[in-house]
Amino acid sequence: MPFLSQLIGHPADSVAVIDETGEHTYGELIEQARILSAVLKQQIEAERPFIAFLAGRDALSVVSLLAIWLADGIAVPLDPMMPVPEWEWRIRDVDANYLIYAPGKEGDANYLMQRCGIAIIKATGHEAAPPNLITLDQQKEAVVIYTSGTSRYPRGVVHTFGSIEAQVKTLCQAWNWSPEDRLLHVLPIAHIHGLVCGLLCTLAAGASCELMPSFKTESVWEQLASRRFSLFTAVPAIYQYMLDSWSKSTEQQQGNWQRGASALRLAIVGSSPLPPSVHNQWQKLTGKPLLTRYGLTEAGMVLSQQEHGERRPECLGSPLPGVSVRLVDESGNEVNGVGELEVRSPQMFKGYHGKDDLNQRVFDHGWFRTGDMAMLDHEQYRLLGKRSIDIIKTGGYRVSALEIEAMLDAHPGIRECAILGTPCDRLGEAICACVVPLSRHIDLKEVREWLCMEVASYKLPTKMTLLEQLPRTPLGKIDKQGLKRELSSPSQTFLT
Structure with missing residues (x-):
């Protein structure tokens, strides 16, 4: 309809x-x-x-x-x-x-x-x-949504009424939206996640959403504690902030907040990789795992875990109804192992505004080239990172930055981290670890020794540095391009 x-x-x-x-x-x-x-x-x-x-x-x-x-x-x-x-x-x-x-x-x-x-x-x-x-008219342009800045300049993504309606229909079906649902909405409406997954799904289902004017962790927790909500969707950084706030709250607050979060039918996460520690802490707190989904401004939501299916933190789920995906090598040949994820569906955008040359390059006979590397893991797709920045070519190996980030995230002294490839005459790219510690008392040498027990030697960071925080895009993604610029500063110090 x-x-x-x-x-x-x-x-x-x-x-x-x-x-x-x-x-x-x-x-x-x-x-x-x-x-x-x-x-x-x-x-x-x-x-x-x-x-x-x-x-x-x-x-x-x-x-x-x-x-x-x-x-x-x-x-x-x-x-x-x-x-x-x-x-x-x-x-x-x-x-x-x-x-x-x-x-x-x-x-x-x-x-x-x-x-x-x-x-x-x-x-x-x-x-x-x-x-x-x-x-x-389904063929007419409906909206221009700008990407969140992982490219050098934001790109104006043009969606038609047909592609927007296809996205809404798919999500309402996959996530079982109904008029009885009530969403606590904390995401920017100017982005695809907040606009489609949040607002438009609510309106299409005849449900209701409470729009919080600004994000404040305690305010979000107090809203959830009212137990009025069945749905909550956010980026990993928001869940991390909420868990940090919960750990510092009073015993009475913790009890109220825990009961409120446990009453949610679905707590959905996406837009950037989910640290396993956040997934595990949320499940321990609420008794329910987060539901991970994968999408792009250009294609809407592509992959999602199922409401009643297995939800592993490292996996993004399977294709949503009406969505086709495939993995291809650098020559565009379909592969069964690791490859670039390509998408084809009625949800696809019409093109980037004013960028005809780019529009021709990002499509391959109707398949959209996401630039994301992935693999199929027991019928669920697993993201390995962006070809351009998260796949590090070092010493003849290809290393997934997301894999090392997941390992470091499990260290008890690390709050969050980012892995980058930096120019290196000897290796092509050196693996650099940017670490935000839980406290100032952390020894990067000890962290590296600990990591030696977890990953192959060629995956070990050859450079490590401590930061107070990681730069982020407006949607909460780690801004790795901005981080690379910060690391190029002569004043930045590293453990090598």
Whole structure:
């Protein structure tokens, strides 16, 4: 069933979204979106314009998104947590015609209007006759979602209404969404995980989601302690922060928080590799393992563990309904062992905005080249890392950075770590370990000796360094490109 038809079909008085201002029903969201779309239509001159909006975790952002679609526009969600120059870069990249802004953002909106020549429209305070609802053409572009920065510059990923609806349908089926579900939403709506896995699945299922305006570990725990929620989805870093907070809380808090988390039907994790220690701690705390999934901005969710199946921390699950995957070697030949993961499905994006040459390179006869190396492990896929940065070519060997990270993560004195390949005349690339310790009292020589018992000698880091924290992208992924730049500083010291 088309997405808008699903929305209209839900009971108008059912609660769809809860934010700082209160509860918002399906009927209210649709009515407000229709009014705002009428205002947009009065101002729109170009056919199918790009319309940017600040995609905060609030009902107004939901209204803005629906209004853009009802006005036959292409939505460009901007992350409110990003600095204004990042918004400006994205607006210029798609040559957006309009910007919808929320109350309190007049200063930023006027700045962007002057800098980019963009028309600005306030999201509230309008009176207009709402237009008739339209049918969304499956072939039309619906949204431009920017990648989270693992490439040098974010890429504008163009999804059609058809690809978005295919993603939502697949996830609602795989994760058994129902109108009784209630999601605690803590992820950025400007990214595929927060937009599709969180918000749009909620709306398609007729369920409800509570949008937290900002992430604070104690606030999240207190919400979960209410036992109102059946679903929670986050990146590994968020689960790590929550577990750290739990360990420092009072005995009474721990009991309340533990009971709340145990009441979840599903706690979903993805967007970056899951440290085994986080998986094990969460399972020990709640009695239930995290459900790992794998996806990309370009393809939506591709792999997922099953709700009632085996959930190993090192595995990503099997292909979701309607999704085909394969492993290929460097020549593009299908292989049974280790290879690059390629994907084909109705969920696939239309292309990168304004990058025709790149669009031709990333597809191979309909198969999308993810750049991720993987292997099949007992009917579940196991990620080995990005070909460009997580597969280290050292001394004639190919080493998975993720494998060594998983080993180091098990060390009792390490909070988190990152493994990189750095230029080396002798080996081609040297394996460098960046370690964030649980306390300052950690001996890297002892860590290396401990690791000697766990991995082959050619996988041992030849360089190690201590850091207070690892740089991250806006979605919480470790920013390894940024980390490489930090390590190139002459002041950085290493154990060699």
